[in-house]
Amino acid sequence: MKNPSMISKGISRRGALQGLVATTAVAAMPMRASAQDVTLRWWSPQGAPAQVDAYMAQIAAFEAANPGIKVVFETTSDEGYAPQLAAAFSSGEVPDIVTHLPSFAIQSYYANGLVEPFNDVIEAIGADDYYPGANDVFKAADGNYVGTGIGNSAANMLWLRKDLMAEAGISDAPRTWDALRSACQAMQKNGIYGAPLPYGRNSMTTLIFVGVIHQAGGQVFDTDLNVALDNQATRDALEFYASMRELCPPGATNYSWGEAITAFVSGATATGIYTGRVLGNVNAQNPPIADSVTCVTYPTKSAEIPAWTFNDFPSVFIPKQSNNIGAAKAFAASLFNPDGYIQQLHAAPGHVLPVLKSINNNPAYQSNDIIQKYPAEVELMSQAAAGGFNLGYESANHPSNDKAGEVVGSGVIADMVQRVVLNGENADQVIGETTAAIDSIMNG
């Protein structure tokens, strides 16, 4: 048996210090060795399990082709990316590559010198392979591209249940608001609500309502980026949105993207408003209604007003503070390699649509079960998304609005909806105050 006192006698203070120094040195060795390698941090708000599996496959392929470069994937969220990136930029601890953020967010970062120009990556991917105009939304005032699209999305498609429509005697998909309201009223029965429109204090309400303003023939900004809310179109949009409230579940007052898609996919609502992710979710989670599901562009106030599809233009960009810009650009370009890119698109078929012609025409992409089962819906979403806009790019005549991210983040448009629809406040006064609040952000 050892004598404890002998052990303590055997370790002198000098010896203990030497041991500590030696241990520290040994512990530091692997760090020095790994510091010779490059580790890229990749952020994305799109983190569904199947998508993450696809990302891992893309990472594995890139790492195999580029020894010494490691890529780590980290998930952010649609509601949380702005604060996370603001903190990352201010601390200097930025990710090396960010994907799937809306285009208007990057424009704002680029305008503040936080984003690396992307022109050479677009060239590496193949500028001619993009659909015409696909990168227009990423063009900055200085002529550079701030990023590129990793996909297109049609976020405000109207999803319908053909079986419920037939039961209610509705033969055609609604084209106007009046038709939509009538259809929802006819289908709202037996515990099923008409629609899951978002009325929450969140970005979904803001982004969807921007679409509703356009569906009324209005716009948030004019082509000189002056606030253009105070007009009849906004009043009509608010009136329509208020009239739909009784056709939505009570909890829609707190709905965001997750609740909205779940309400339709679970069968709790007769119509839905979302991207093509509905297709995969319905087939996986509620197969009995899978054959009855279809989509159209969201109705407008009158048939004369063209549809306005909200496309957030899911993007790829590289923060300027990245220490590994060269490697990040190589990785960004590799995300568009056909095998990996197709796998990524198939992870959420119809949700993120290809931006490259060669991918859309690739038999491997078209061979996906969901895409084959719903060819008309996928084609419609592709067309709608290609002609889509968002708050940072309201029309082809609008210049890029680099304050759009802050307008969305401020929640003033969602507040306007809640004040008028939920609180019943005077629409004229609320629109006036919202105009002033957006003005203040634009001039701030």
Added chain:
Amino acid sequence: MLAAVGPPAARRPDPQRYAMAKQQQTVLERQYSRLGLLLIAPTVLVFCAVIAYPLVSAIYLSLFKIFTPTLEGTWVGLDNYRTLLVKGEFWTSLRANLIWTVGTLTLQIIFGVGMALVLHQNIWFRSLARSLILFPYFISTVVAVLVWKWLFNDLYGILNHLMISAGLIDWPIDYLGTMPNAMISVILVGAWKYFPFVVIAVLARLQSIPDQLYEAARIDGAGPIARFFDVTLPQLREVLVVIIMLRAIWDFKEFDLIFLLTGGGPVTSTQTLPLVVYKEAFALNQMGMAAAYAVIMMLIMLVFMILYMRRTQREDT
């Protein structure tokens, strides 16, 4: 006279030796004081690093207009304070903040003291119950909020389901999207989450109240209610003072629970000042304005603290 009274000459110390001893003592005192300074230096440094620096930094930031991602800013002096004080949002958020704090704190104290009294009794499974009661406090706020959001859910939530099944309501209640439901729900969830802290502290104090006090009260004919108000409550006063002070500070600056449950909505009905700080800093990228809100929050808490401490001091005297 006292001055005339002194030690006998034989006992008087040698002035030279006395001076030397005095000098040695002074040197020793100096060394001790240096050692003392050295020993408290780490504490002072840590205090400066974790309290003084952030505090001064926040006040300094509040005098600038700063774009959060780049931290570039321009000097605006007191403009941020002027702007926020004339903004309706500050006052509505402060009002929501006070309603939330008073509401949830009151319920925490009532539930906490009540549960501590129950767990102080000799009941079955007391040990197990004492462990389980801590569960809400230890569970992550994110998990707790997710669970409550499912309970509150209009389409699948158990609360609405049970109430509809029981025939109490015809349509689901919107717990988080309308007022006053949203504020009541947030206050209730906050009380559920944090009342175990009150239970732990009160239970510890209850176990140290001498039984003789209760015996004397019984002999004097005091019933259970009289014993509670005349014996238990006065004995709990000191611990309740500390609990109320701590929980008031913690509840006043609560962020995650409210943000995750309602996001401050509907409109700004449950938007408390910490949510405004977050919005200014990270949604609007106005770090200077966010710092100004944070400084005002600190001042409000300071005022409450001073008033509270004065009152307790007056009661003590």
